Amino acid sequence: MTALLVFESMYGSTAAIAQAVAAGLADLRVPTTVYEVGVAVIPSFSASPGLLVIGAPTHQRGLSTTGTRDAARGDVAETVSRGDGVREWLDQLVGRVSGMQTAVFDTAVAGRLSGSAASTIGKRLTKAGAHLVVPPESFTVSGRSSGLLPDELEHARSWGRSLALFAAAAPAR
Numbered sequence: 001m002t003a004l005l006v007f008e009s010m011y012g013s014t015a016a017i018a019q020a021v022a023a024g025l026a027d028l029r030v031p032t033t034v035y036e037v038g039v040a041v042i043p044s045f046s047a048s049p050g051l052l053v054i055g056a057p058t059h060q061r062g063l064s065t066t067g068t069r070d071a072a073r074g075d076v077a078e079t080v081s082r083g084d085g086v087r088e089w090l091d092q093l094v095g096r097v098s099g100m101q102t103a104v105f106d107t108a109v110a111g112r113l114s115g116s117a118a119s120t121i122g123k124r125l126t127k128a129g130a131h132l133v134v135p136p137e138s139f140t141v142s143g144r145s146s147g148l149l150p151d152e153l154e155h156a157r158s159w160g161r162s163l164a165l166f167a168a169a170a171p172a173r
């Protein structure tokens with residue numbers, strides 16, 4: 001099995017989680033290609049990855065929009081993602097994911113009211129017929145642009161290892 005991981009990130013935290021998840025998959029011998037969403041091609045039916053993993057920062061309790069990305073771009077000299085985000089990438093993807101094994105994650109601040117980009121992505125994928133091998137996962141940042149809480153990279157690597165196990169155990173579709 002191989003995996004494709006596509007992420008969006010403004011300040012770098014979701015990018016760092018993406019690399020740690022890929023390292024966890026690699027720990028269990030699942031080669032994983034990681035792409036920032038702006039350069040990620042849409043997987044085709046003929047070249048479908050065994051597992052598609054998608055991650056994004058939580059903005060306004062869900063996926064980023066042009067407006068929230070512009071707001072983030074006002075905070076720093078350069079953001080990691082410079083164009084469209086996962087929301088727009090999913091618009092192109094949803095017709096092609098029926099039966100695909102997927103997993104989704106986000107970064108968010110701690111709290112009951114923070115919302116979850118991963119939950120939004122997961123709903124769109126399952127509605128389009130994809131299978132989530134594990135529930136959506138959130139990794140916690142300490143604030144809007146102040147980075148990940150300690151231990152979140154190890155949490156992400158461990159989640160990556162669990163993805164490899166669940167994807168391998170899932171029935172063929």
Ligand SMILES: Cc1cc2nc3c(=O)[nH]c(=O)nc-3n(C[C@H](O)[C@H](O)[C@H](O)COP(=O)(O)O)c2cc1C
Pocket residue numbers: 008009010011012013014015057058059060061062068069071072107108109110113114115141143144145
């Ligand atoms: C415009 C904007 C809106 C945000 N809204 C939320 C939110 O509703 N809930 C939340 O948990 N975090 C929110 N955040 C904080 C982001 O989750 C945080 O910036 C992100 O996890 C950092 O990841 P990144 O470094 O990959 O961009 C918001 C950030 C921005 C810039």
